[in-house]
Amino acid sequence: MFGMSHESFLLLDAVITVIGLIVLITKFKLHPFIALIIAAAFLGLTSGMPIGTIIKAFQDGFGGVLGFVGIILALGTMLGKMMAESGGADQIAQTLIRAFGKERVQWAMMFAAFLVGIPLFFEIGFVLLIPLVFIVARRTGISIIKIGIPLLAGLSAVHGLVPPHPGPLLAIGVFGADIGKTILYGLIVALPTAIIAGPIYGTFISKYIPGHPNQELVDQLAREPHSSTLPSFSITLVTVLLPVFLMLLKTFADIALPDGHFFRTWMDMIGHPISALLLALLLSLYTFGHRQGIGSKQILKLLDASLAPTAAIILIIGAGGGFKQMLVTSGVGDVIGHMAVSAQISPILLAWLVAAVIRVATGSATVATITGAGIVVPVVGMIPGVNRELLVLATGAGSLILSHVNDAGFWLVKQYFNMTVAETFKTWTAMETILSVVALGFILLLSLFV
Numbered sequence: 001m002f003g004m005s006h007e008s009f010l011l012l013d014a015v016i017t018v019i020g021l022i023v024l025i026t027k028f029k030l031h032p033f034i035a036l037i038i039a040a041a042f043l044g045l046t047s048g049m050p051i052g053t054i055i056k057a058f059q060d061g062f063g064g065v066l067g068f069v070g071i072i073l074a075l076g077t078m079l080g081k082m083m084a085e086s087g088g089a090d091q092i093a094q095t096l097i098r099a100f101g102k103e104r105v106q107w108a109m110m111f112a113a114f115l116v117g118i119p120l121f122f123e124i125g126f127v128l129l130i131p132l133v134f135i136v137a138r139r140t141g142i143s144i145i146k147i148g149i150p151l152l153a154g155l156s157a158v159h160g161l162v163p164p165h166p167g168p169l170l171a172i173g174v175f176g177a178d179i180g181k182t183i184l185y186g187l188i189v190a191l192p193t194a195i196i197a198g199p200i201y202g203t204f205i206s207k208y209i210p211g212h213p214n215q216e217l218v219d220q221l222a223r224e225p226h227s228s229t230l231p232s233f234s235i236t237l238v239t240v241l242l243p244v245f246l247m248l249l250k251t252f253a254d255i256a257l258p259d260g261h262f263f264r265t266w267m268d269m270i271g272h273p274i275s276a277l278l279l280a281l282l283l284s285l286y287t288f289g290h291r292q293g294i295g296s297k298q299i300l301k302l303l304d305a306s307l308a309p310t311a312a313i314i315l316i317i318g319a320g321g322g323f324k325q326m327l328v329t330s331g332v333g334d335v336i337g338h339m340a341v342s343a344q345i346s347p348i349l350l351a352w353l354v355a356a357v358i359r360v361a362t363g364s365a366t367v368a369t370i371t372g373a374g375i376v377v378p379v380v381g382m383i384p385g386v387n388r389e390l391l392v393l394a395t396g397a398g399s400l401i402l403s404h405v406n407d408a409g410f411w412l413v414k415q416y417f418n419m420t421v422a423e424t425f426k427t428w429t430a431m432e433t434i435l436s437v438v439a440l441g442f443i444l445l446l447s448l449f450v
Helices: 006-026 032-046 051-086 088-100 102-117 122-140 144-161 166-175 179-205 215-221 233-256 262-270 273-292 296-329 332-343 347-362 365-376 378-382 388-398 408-416 421-446
Strands: none
Touching: 006 032, 006 332, 006 365, 032 051, 032 296, 051 088, 051 166, 051 233, 051 273, 051 296, 088 102, 088 122, 088 233, 102 122, 102 144, 102 179, 102 233, 122 144, 122 408, 144 166, 144 179, 144 388, 144 421, 166 179, 166 296, 166 365, 166 388, 179 233, 179 388, 179 421, 233 262, 233 273, 262 273, 273 296, 296 365, 347 365, 347 378, 347 388, 347 421, 365 378, 365 388, 388 421, 408 421
16 A cells, blocks of 8 residues: 555554554543544554454453453452551551651651552552651651652552552553562562662752642641551551462462462462452451441442542553554554564563653553553564563553653642642652663563573
8 A cells, every 4th residue: 555565554554543642642632541442443444454343353452451450450449448548558657667767767658658559559559648748748857859759659660560550460461471470570670660769869859859848738638647546557568468469379389389289279269360359358348447447338438439530540441452452453563573573672672662652652651551562462472482571561661751741640749749840850750760761671680580
């Protein structure tokens, strides 16, 4: 067509479609759910796919993603709500602050965010912990930036790199990676990355931008928690980390025990992400609910209320799955995969780069993760020995880079920390970029050993 080979036309078609998707979201402010559907339909029609195939491919992609991720999101959100209402997050943060002391309070905030952030969305973890930033800053007189940047780094690192967060889970499904190994590798990469981008960078940049919190927000949010009503640190930790422990136990059972072994068979069921999160949620109904004096009717109201904010996220994820499937079914993914093989680009670097470009353009880590994974997945079958778990992490790392004015998180941080746009670039945007680049370095280093 137009004097071009079929492969060249498909590649040009994909580029035009992705640019169009970016323009719809950024220029015309169209909701990503609608924009992804339009982009998928455009790619299917222009690539020459039959109408029936276009619709079926989108439905398969949409349902295939939500059949797993939708359940995970619902259970994880409910668990996060129970932890928020019980004061479990406050308990973790306060315990770590007491353990680290005033001089190293920024390290305590990073570790608190890292632990609390494992089962929570970034936005939920942020809203949950930001009062503690205000309280600690007021108690200690330490710069809000020095305390806040480590908290943001801890939350963001686990959000992009550690299941059961939606980004890594989406990429796991696309690449066919093992969730237990991904959790293990994700934790290995995320912790040192969060340390560099959090306490170390936060201490440095706070010398130049100390920050001045919004007094109205401080008055509203920085209320002292009643420690006597909080769940214990050990109970909170057991509840929050139960799904991670079960999923890791499943992986170790799969490695150490033969097929058909009684324990391995049961762990395959109990350690599945859906089962693991369900068990943690059921435990939280007691540890964060009844044990804290919250009645059954109130728990039901809390769980109902927790699901409403996830509706838009779930729809975007589903539409992203449909768009990803269109890339695969149309043959675009195969063309890009062949190009990567012939150009001898490292699949890990390619996954990071594609996700990074889409993240910068759209401002959405979710769109970047699922679109990037869909584009890169054909490489898995073409290059022997590609580590699928590291591809997941590379895609997640790329999706974190250079948060700027097209990202809701940018404005969230700006408003809560009472900064100018320029100051937000120097703190939040720089921190996110450090996270992304440093994580890529650790992933490439890890690839030499696994």
